[in-house]
Amino acid sequence: MDWGSLFMIALLLLLVVGLAIHWMNFERIYRRLSELSSSVSRDELYEKISTQHGSNFSAMASASWVAFFVALVYNILPPRIPKLLSLGFPMIASYYGLVLFAVLVAIVATIFLYVSRGFPVWLRLSDIYSIYPMSLNDKRLCTLSILLLWISSISSIYNSISYPYVSWMSEIASWLLLLVALVLLFIPVFKEFLEASR
């Protein structure tokens, strides 16, 4: 198993753990409220406890999640470029082929995140922050993830440009940055979980 696959597994694991903790946080609140009143549904509770953290932060959080998906696809792209060429996607080799590829992935990710707002409350990726109180520092950390994901993307682009002469350092750095960015995106979730555990 190569580096890429290991990091991919770790990344997916972290994503699942983050979502599971988010679900546990929400369920804990729901259980407590159910002791007081049994007539409140999860969606109603979600609506009631949602707080807006400002449009700027919401836009940055959404951008971070889009960037996460783009960076993830970029990380797994380099060895697949020949396959894309043979599948009739020769523009990937053109001057702005990588950007056009990012546009395609970003459109798909944006649509997915928008549609995910209709999913169960704990699966609404770009909307998970609305049930947590967030300090300015938390917001900065979340916003920082965009920068990390951008650097991860650049690192992947470097490998794509150099393909098939891929730099393993660049590849590992790209995956590590992706992992750290995901951790930062789940900071409010982990923080709430730790505080509740005390």
Place this chain on the structure above:
Amino acid sequence: MRYRLLALMLLMLVISAYAEGPTVSPPPPTPSEGGGGGSSHKQTDMEKIIKALEQGKKQNPKRFEYLQTLLWKEYTPPGEYELPAVLIYYKGNKTVRRSDSLEIQAYVTNENKIEIRRPLYLYLEMAEPGGDFKQVNSQPQIVQVNEYYSSDDVNYTFRSFPEITDLRSLNHVGNVRFRIRYTDGQYKRYSSNWTVSSREIFPVLELNVINNPPVVNYTNVTYKPRYSDPIEYVAEITDPDGDTLNVTLHILEGDNRTERKNVTQELRGSGTVRFRNSEYGFFGKDDAGKTFHYYYTLGDGINVTSTNITAGPEIRPTPKLLVENPRMVAEDENYYWWGRYNFSIDVKSQDENSFPLTVYLYTNTASNPWKLRGSKTVTVTPERQTVSVETSFDASDNNQTFSYRFSFSEPDQNGRTSIDLNGRQINPRIISYSILSPASFLNALLILVIFLSSGVILERCSNRRRKTEKGNQGGD
């Protein structure tokens, strides 16, 4: 027949009386003979008559025959039997082409009552131009006694002759005559025995048969092929009469008089005929540089028509092309697919003549087999010159070994029209710019813009959705 027998019986009675001498009265019947005596006497007389006849026939056959002739009586039908009239009924134009459809019918009128009518047997006869009448239908058309229509006291009927639908089988054109021969089993007549004046009914039908010559439309063979090129004479031929045509191509030498070769193809009606050099071998290596002429003749069985003499083809002289040193030089020693590759070849004429030459370059990889990359046309002179085609490969050709081919419009000193050579492996790199290039920086910058734009768009859409949902809840 019945009347003949009756006459014979009478004759027999006379002979019988003559043969037996004086009549002897028959004896009265005895009781033992009973009431059947009269019948027995008649039978005896009859036997005597028969015997006398047999004897007379043997002893004096001539007299017997004379007696027969003497007693022969012609049959006369009951009532006033009138021989029916049969004429030709024809509605078409009297000037016809051989291929025109023809419908000739017999018009039969019969004034006899049904009791005395007889079946009629009709035969259509045709006389070709300058010829005698010949029967057309092998089987007669029969009109039975009850097959007439009645109108205004006229009994009439029609009969068609399906054997004749057109006049394609005619070997000559001109006046063709038709008449009908008919018989009722006893009398034989012709339609020409009657006189009638009508626009559609004729005792003898005369048709003026004309022939339409075939029309030919052919493509000029005026281009300048090599003798080994696929030279083809094509002619589109239409014959209005639909005859079977003999299409002959005549190829004349350059003097426009001597016939080099003629070949014939058969064509039914209309269609396209093709005479290929590869099939008939009109031209050979020695004909290079010569000019030929040609014309077609078309025979439709009646006439032979010919087209104008047309020039063609002018066979190109075989040039003396010398090809040397085919090569490929890559701009970059890394052999990237996007790199420029110069494919070149040296050419010159082996004699004083100059001629045009087109050189085509093809490259071959697993992804793009034998792809035409470019061509160049030059005038080859006795001076050596280099023909170059510059090209690059496709992104999908990366990491593949290529080969290349020079193809020429003229055969070289070895009679070849192409040369295949092996190239090298193309570098596996796919993206043509480096990480430090402006394109790379711009890519990185644009990606950040995409991230932020997506976030803003998503936020705007979510915010609008949220407001709409709240508005709906407030309304509720």
